[in-house]
Amino acid sequence: MNTDIELEAWREQWQTDPVVPPNLRRNVERQSRLMKIGLIADTVVTVVMGGGTTLWALRFPGTDRGLVAAATWFFLAAAWLFALVTKRGLWAPSAIDTASFVDLSIRRCRAALAATWFGAGLFVSEVAFGLGWVYKHSLQEPQPLLRWLWFSSLRIDIVWICTLAFFGALVWYRQRKKVELTCLLTLRGEMAGQTADGSDRQESQSAWDGWPLGRRARRSRPGRDKRQI
Amino acid sequence: MVEIGPSIGTILDRASLDRAAVEQHFERILAANGPALSRLAASYTNTISDRDDLLQEIAVAIWQALPRFRGECSERTFAFRIAHNRGINYVTRTRTQVSGPIEEIEVHDPAPGPESDLARRQRADKLRKAVYRLPVAYRQVITLTLEDMGYKEISEVLGISESNVGVRLNRARQLLHDLMENQK
Numbered sequence: 001m002n003t004d005i006e007l008e009a010w011r012e013q014w015q016t017d018p019v020v021p022p023n024l025r026r027n028v029e030r031q032s033r034l035m036k037i038g039l040i041a042d043t044v045v046t047v048v049m050g051g052g053t054t055l056w057a058l059r060f061p062g063t064d065r066g067l068v069a070a071a072t073w074f075f076l077a078a079a080w081l082f083a084l085v086t087k088r089g090l091w092a093p094s095a096i097d098t099a100s101f102v103d104l105s106i107r108r109c110r111a112a113l114a115a116t117w118f119g120a121g122l123f124v125s126e127v128a129f130g131l132g133w134v135y136k137h138s139l140q141e142p143q144p145l146l147r148w149l150w151f152s153s154l155r156i157d158i159v160w161i162c163t164l165a166f167f168g169a170l171v172w173y174r175q176r177k178k179v180e181l182t183c184l185l186t187l188r189g190e191m192a193g194q195t196a197d198g199s200d201r202q203e204s205q206s207a208w209d210g211w212p213l214g215r216r217a218r219r220s221r222p223g224r225d226k227r228q229i
Numbered sequence: 230m231v232e233i234g235p236s237i238g239t240i241l242d243r244a245s246l247d248r249a250a251v252e253q254h255f256e257r258i259l260a261a262n263g264p265a266l267s268r269l270a271a272s273y274t275n276t277i278s279d280r281d282d283l284l285q286e287i288a289v290a291i292w293q294a295l296p297r298f299r300g301e302c303s304e305r306t307f308a309f310r311i312a313h314n315r316g317i318n319y320v321t322r323t324r325t326q327v328s329g330p331i332e333e334i335e336v337h338d339p340a341p342g343p344e345s346d347l348a349r350r351q352r353a354d355k356l357r358k359a360v361y362r363l364p365v366a367y368r369q370v371i372t373l374t375l376e377d378m379g380y381k382e383i384s385e386v387l388g389i390s391e392s393n394v395g396v397r398l399n400r401a402r403q404l405l406h407d408l409m410e411n412q413k
Contacts, residue, residue, distance in 0.1 A: 007374070007402065013353045014268065014360075014375040029277070099351070 024101055028093070031108055035087065042083065046076050064137045071129050075122060082118050086111040102188050109181040116174045123166055127159065251295050258291060262308045265376045269309070272360050272372045273316040283319050287312045302385050309378075309386045313369055320365055359408035367401035374398055 049072055057069035090108050093100040134155070135148060143152065151157055259266075270283040290311045298307055360368060360375075373383045380391040380398075387394070 006406065010356055010405070011375050011377065013356045014372075015377075016353045025277075 024105065028101055028105060031105075032091065035091065042080070046080070050076050064133070068133060071133075075126055075129075079122060082115070086114055099188075102184060106181065106184045106188065109177050109184060112177045113174065113181065116170050116177070120167070120170055123163075127163060131159065247296075251292075254298075255292050255295055258295075258304050258308050259288065262305055266308065266312050268376070269312050269316065269372055271357065272368055273319050275361065279319075279323075283315065286319070287315045290315050303382070305378075306382055306385045309373065309376075310388075313386060316369075317365065355409065355412055359405055359412060362408055363401060363404055367397055367404060370394060370397040371401040371405060374401075 050069075053065075053069040053072040057065040090104065090111060093104045131149070135145060149156060151160070266287055267280070267284055270287060271280045274280040274283055291308055294307075294311055298304075302310075360371060363371060369387055370383060373386060378386070380394045383394045383398075384391045389397075
């Protein structure tokens with residue numbers, strides 16, 4: 001390319017003031033902030049739960065309390081291991097191009113979906129261990145297990161209510177993430193199609209506008225092309 | 230009664246008038262050069278928050294220097310000279326180089342619309358990334374050239390001779406060309 005033409009082209013590109021779609025950028029920044037807050041929260045939980053149960057076991061020595069402390073540390077270690085593995089490479093986009101932002105959002109979405117499965121498994125394990133421990137060590141009078149589990153006391157009621165709320169929230173969060181992931185994958189597809197042939201630019205631009213609200217928000221826009229859904 | 234000098238009221242009036250004039254001047258400079266200064270700040274930084282911090286520093290430095298501006302050069306030259314000095318300070322302070330991941334930099338878009346489509350964004354992202362990878366001395370010359378400045382104005386901003394500008398610009402263009410080619 002002639003150098004002056006090249007310089008003019010660069011000049012035009014430089015002054016174009018390109019923007020990453022602001023909603024995409026804001027979403028990634030918000031997620032990054034939430035990840036940092038989550039890291040702090042995880043640390044606090046580790047210190048409070050792990051430290052608390054350990055101190056409790058040291059202050060009142062006994063096999064049952066030692067078991068609680070060991071189990072707590074086991075669950076915490078599992079949670080940390082999972083978090084460290086799934087969050088690796090998810091803290092910042094790998095490059096300056098918009099595609100990297102989309103790619104990062106997709107990987108974060110997938111990690112969040114995997115975390116829902118892990119969270120459900122961990123929660124069930126913790127509840128099972130907790131109930132088992134309480135049933136074995138702190139009941140005044142022996143009761144049949146099933147009857148004890150069936151709303152026999154306020155503590156059991158609270159456990160079931162919390163379980164119900166946790167799984168309700170988990171299902172809602174999973175649905176939201178699935179919608180977001182579908183939307184992001186569609187955008188990535190549109191982006192790849194657009195860069196391949198240079199056409200359909202206005203359509204792709206409109207696709208960014210609805211993100212990250214998902215399909216429903218985009219569907220409600222009048223005059224939308226059905227193939228974007 | 231004989232007036233020996235201006236009264237305190239007059240001095241205060243003049244001071245407030247001066248301040249208002251400086252404020253107007255400051256706003257005019259930022260309005261005229263805001264997007265270009267934002268692009269310049271982006272060329273020295275690799276994250277949005279750092280870019281915003283640097284832009285803030287530049288604005289403060291312009292505000293502080295404005296009362297001493299006597300019009301020896303254009304407002305644009307004045308603003309860019311300060312901005313580049315701040316940029317160099319920033320690089321020296323943070324030692325920001327292309328070691329970490331480069332975050333997407335959003336810069337002010339004065340005319341969003343059909344023109345600001347994805348393909349243009351990607352090309353401009355690529356250029357921005359390549360410019361950021363240039364050594365500072367070349368980056369300064371090329372960013373000013375891309376802002377439509379001539380040799381004379383660039384030499385005034387950077388405090389180097391016009392021939393030096395030419396030499397640096399040629400080298401910067403060559404390096405930038407290579408970087409853009411390597412990104413393909």
